[in-house]
Structure formats: structure tokens, C-alpha cells
Amino acid sequence: MNVNHHYTETLSTSRFVCTLSRMSRLQDQDPDIAQLVLDETRRQEDGLTLIPSENHTSGAVLEALATVFTDKYAEGYPGRRYYAGNEVADRLETLVVERAKTLFGVPYVNVQPYSGSPANFAVYLATIDPGDAFMGLDLLSGGHLTHGWKASATAKLWKSVPYRLTADGRFDFEHMMKLAREHRPKLIWCGGTALPRTIPWAEFAKVADAVGAYLVADISHIAGLIAGGAHESPMPYVHVTTTTTHKTLRGPRGAMIMVTQKGLDKDADLPSKIDKAIIPGFQGGPHLNTVAGIGVALHEAMQPGFKDYAARIVENAHALADALTEAGFTLVSGGTDNHLILMDLSPTGIGRGMLFHSGLERMGLYANKNAVPNDQSSPFYPSGLRLGTPAATTRGMTTADMKQVASWIAQFAEHVKDIQVPADKAERQRILKAFDRSLITDPFYETLRGEVRNLCRRYPIPASQ
Numbered sequence: 429m430n431v432n433h434h435y436t437e438t439l440s441t442s443r444f445v446c447t448l449s450r451m452s453r454l455q456d457q458d459p460d461i462a463q464l465v466l467d468e469t470r471r472q473e474d475g476l477t478l479i480p481s482e483n484h485t486s487g488a489v490l491e492a493l494a495t496v497f498t499d500k501y502a503e504g505y506p507g508r509r510y511y512a513g514n515e516v517a518d519r520l521e522t523l524v525v526e527r528a529k530t531l532f533g534v535p536y537v538n539v540q541p542y543s544g545s546p547a548n549f550a551v552y553l554a555t556i557d558p559g560d561a562f563m564g565l566d567l568l569s570g571g572h573l574t575h576g577w578k579a580s581a582t583a584k585l586w587k588s589v590p591y592r593l594t595a596d597g598r599f600d601f602e603h604m605m606k607l608a609r610e611h612r613p614k615l616i617w618c619g620g621t622a623l624p625r626t627i628p629w630a631e632f633a634k635v636a637d638a639v640g641a642y643l644v645a646d647i648s649h650i651a652g653l654i655a656g657g658a659h660e661s662p663m664p665y666v667h668v669t670t671t672t673t674h675k676t677l678r679g680p681r682g683a684m685i686m687v688t689q690k691g692l693d694k695d696a697d698l699p700s701k702i703d704k705a706i707i708p709g710f711q712g713g714p715h716l717n718t719v720a721g722i723g724v725a726l727h728e729a730m731q732p733g734f735k736d737y738a739a740r741i742v743e744n745a746h747a748l749a750d751a752l753t754e755a756g757f758t759l760v761s762g763g764t765d766n767h768l769i770l771m772d773l774s775p776t777g778i779g780r781g782m783l784f785h786s787g788l789e790r791m792g793l794y795a796n797k798n799a800v801p802n803d804q805s806s807p808f809y810p811s812g813l814r815l816g817t818p819a820a821t822t823r824g825m826t827t828a829d830m831k832q833v834a835s836w837i838a839q840f841a842e843h844v845k846d847i848q849v850p851a852d853k854a855e856r857q858r859i860l861k862a863f864d865r866s867l868i869t870d871p872f873y874e875t876l877r878g879e880v881r882n883l884c885r886r887y888p889i890p891a892s893q
């Protein structure tokens with residue numbers, strides 16, 4: 429066994445130790461993979477995840493994932509499986525579905541989608557025919573690939589009519605209504621990946637109801653906030669809701685599809701259409717170990733402390749947004765109502781999102797480059813940076829820590845204030861290569877990385893939540 433144990437000295441109560449103590453067989457049998465698991469655990473412990481779609485699951489969720497449920501095929505649904513030996517699987521899936529129904533207040537849930545993208549695909553299959561028109565938020569305005577981005581199969585198989593945000597990051601419902609009346613979409617998506625403001629479900633419902641379209645909320649980002657009472661629930665307004673389970677909801681990588689009472693009133697067969705769209709339409713057997721992990725996460729979300737977690741996510745995001753604004757940064761929409769902040773870096777030059785993404789990564793602050801509404805730069809070199817507070821909040825970080833994070837970002841911005849990212853390809857490559865070299869040679873980065881690590885070691889990733 430040649431796994432490197434020295435990290436344990438400083439992280440005695442953390443997830444690292446739990447990981448280490450769980451892995452004795454893996455370390456003996458496959459030390460290469462064991463070492464990679466430990467290296468990734470250390471990377472997560474010693475750096476700060478500010479990517480709003482990431483989080484740290486509990487030890488209980490991780491334990492549920494690493495169980496014998498991974499060995500079992502269970503194509504079909506409880507009581508009607510294609511394979512023998514599913515009496516326990518049936519009890520598991522039924523329990524998890526009931527928990528989801530209770531938590532989100534809906535009459536039907538499917539917990540089998542492998543992840544968010546397959547869940548969204550299944551909704552198309554269940555609700556509209558190939559070639560039918562649908563509307564979704566444009567990727568460059570913060571929509572997801574599966575909401576109709578041109579490179580996604582969703583835009584190849586169905587007719588995508590994207591709607592966009594205004595330049596100040598707001599929904600334009602008048603324009604949306606015009607588009608809907610012109611194109612008569614059968615399905616309208618609301619929700620997205622880079623939306624810092626509350627989503628006004630009722631306004632979307634007016635548009636969808638005016639043209640008789642299915643309204644589907646993709647709450648992947650904010651499911652935990654909704655479950656914790658920190659964002660209004662879409663359930664009274666939409667027909668269907670999809671969500672990943674691994675973002676603010678803090679479960680394993682997976683997804684759920686929910687049908688609301690309004691959805692049942694529109695089409696009583698919607699649940700069975702969605703069941704059929706998942707299997708046999710789009711997937712095979714469910715990943716039962718993931719279903720078990722989702723069940724654990726739902727149970728955690730039903731505990732009183734989850735409300736506090738959801739409120740603290742938003743509190744931390746406000747603190748980070750305020751501190752960034754005080755430091756002179758521009759934020760899309762001027763701030764945030766939820767877990768997410770979108771910095772518009774274009775006042776200091778377009779296309780600089782990449783610089784911040786790589787520079788902060790070197791310091792141990794993990795955020796991601798992102799387009800801003802009406803971005804004048806290409807999607808690969810966008811002008812924004814997307815930040816979020818779910819993972820920091822899970823670690824127990826506070827508003828004071830968010831001020832420190834903003835100060836590090838400001839120090840970095842000052843450090844690179846003279847670097848521009850030109851539109852010319854060759855010149856851009858030259859400048860970015862020089863920048864990448866400086867990440868290794870410039871002592872500024874190692875110093876800041878040490879400061880970030882010191883903060884992170886005060887907040888080990890908890891083994892339980």
C-alpha cells in the first residue's frame with residue numbers, strides 16, 4: 429500500500445479521514461485509483477468551490493452510493509420490472525419517490541433519470557412530437573444546453589425558439605409573449621444555469637397558458653433553495669418540473685422529473701408518458717445506488733436544519749455580491765436573490781472571463797467563466813465569471829468569509845488589470861500562454877493559494893450534515 433497519508437495530520441475531523449477509513453480494500457487492490465480519490469479529496473478540502481452547480485454531499489450520501497444497489501438491474505417501475513429479484517429495489521424506489529413527493533408537494537415523481545440532461549430529454553419525448561416548436565432561455569443568456577442551444581440534439585430534433593434576457597439581465601415577458609404568439613410553442617422552459625434573480629413563475633405561466641403550451645421549470649440550480657423555503661416553488665404554476673439532485677439539493681449526481689397537479693389537470697396521462705419516455709424511451713435500468721443516495725439527500729432536506737442552510741446560502745451570496753460591488757465590480761442585474769452571482773468583467777475589457785477562471789483556479793478558488801447577456805466575446809472566451817455559495821455554506825463559511833473571498837478576487841483583478849484578451853486569435857494565444865506561464869512563476873499566486881488554503885482548513889468539508 430503506497431497511498432500518501434500525510435494530509436490527515438491537519439484534517440482530523442474532515443471528509444478526508446472518512447474517505448481514507450472507508451478505502452482499505454481499494455488502497456490494497458488499486459492504489460493508483462485510491463491515490464486519485466485522495467488527491468481529489470485534498471483538492472476539494474484545500475480549495476474553495478465557488479462553482480454554483482457544485483456542492484459537498486454528506487458522508488451518508490456517499491455511503492449510500494457505495495452499496496450493493498449498484499449491482500442490481502431494475503428496468504421498469506416498482507411492481508412491474510423486467511428482471512427478477514427486485515422486491516427490495518421496489519421498496520427503495522417507492523420510499524424515495526414518496527420522500528420527493530412530500531418534500532416538493534407534487535402528486536408524481538420519477539427518480540430514475542441518470543442526470544439532468546436525460547431528464548430534460550425525457551420531458552420532450554413525453555410532451556411534444558419531433559419537429560414541434562418549443563421555447564427556452566438562450567444559452568448565452570443563462571439557459572442550459574438542453575433548453576434548445578443550437579449544438580444540442582434538442583435543437584436538432586425539435587424546433588428551438590430561444591428567448592433572451594435584456595442587457596441588464598432581466599426577463600422580457602412582453603417579448604416572450606410576442607415570440608410565443610408568433611411560433612405557437614408546445615413547450616416552454618423556465619429556469620437556467622446562470623440566473624442570479626428570483627424566477628417569476630407566475631409571469632411564465634401567463635405566457636405558456638396564453639398559447640396552451642406545457643410549462644416546464646428546470647429547477648436544477650435552485651432545488652435546494654426551494655426545498656429549504658428560500659425561493660418560491662414553481663409547483664402551482666408549471667405542469668412539469670425537472671431537477672438535478674447534486675446542486676443546492678446536495679445529493680448525488682442524478683435527477684428527478686415531477687408532474688404537478690396543474691400538469692395532471694392538463695393531461696392525466698402525463699405521469700405514464702414520462703415513465704415511458706424514461707424507459708423504454710430513453711434509458712435502460714435505473715442506477716439504484718444513485719436512487720438510494722437521492723433518498724438520503726431528500727431525508728436530509730426534510731430536516732429542520734436544511735431551512736437554515738438554504739437561508740445561509742442566500743445570505744452568503746448577498747455578502748459576496750455586496751463586497752464585490754464595493755470593490756468596484758459590475759454584477760449582471762446588479763446583485764443576486766439566490767445562490768449565484770454573475771460578474772460582468774467587460775468594463776475592464778471583453779473576453780476576460782478566462783483570465784479570472786484560470787487565475788483564481790491557481791489560487792484555489794474554483795469558479796467558472798461564463799457568458800454575460802449580450803456578450804460581445806465568443807462563448808469560449810466569455811466576458812463573465814459565475815460564482816456561487818452552496819459549497820462554501822455547506823462547509824460552514826459565513827458572510828465574513830465571503831468578504832475575504834471578494835478581497836482575494838479584487839487583489840487578483842488588480843494584479844492582472846493590464847492584461848487584455850484580444851479578439852485576434854494568434855495574439856490571444858500569445859497573451860494567454862504568457863499568462864499561463866505566469867501562474868507558475870509569479871509568487872503572487874502561491875501566496876494567495878496559501879491564504880485560501882488556510883481559510884479552507886478552518887472549514888473542513890463536513891462528513892455529516
Ligand SMILES: Cc1ncc(COP(=O)(O)O)c(C=O)c1O
Binds near residue numbers: 648649
Ligand atoms: C439548469 C440545468 N439543467 C440541466 C442541467 C444538466 O444536468 P447534467 O449535467 O446532470 O446533465 C444543468 C447542469 O448544469 C443545469 O444547470
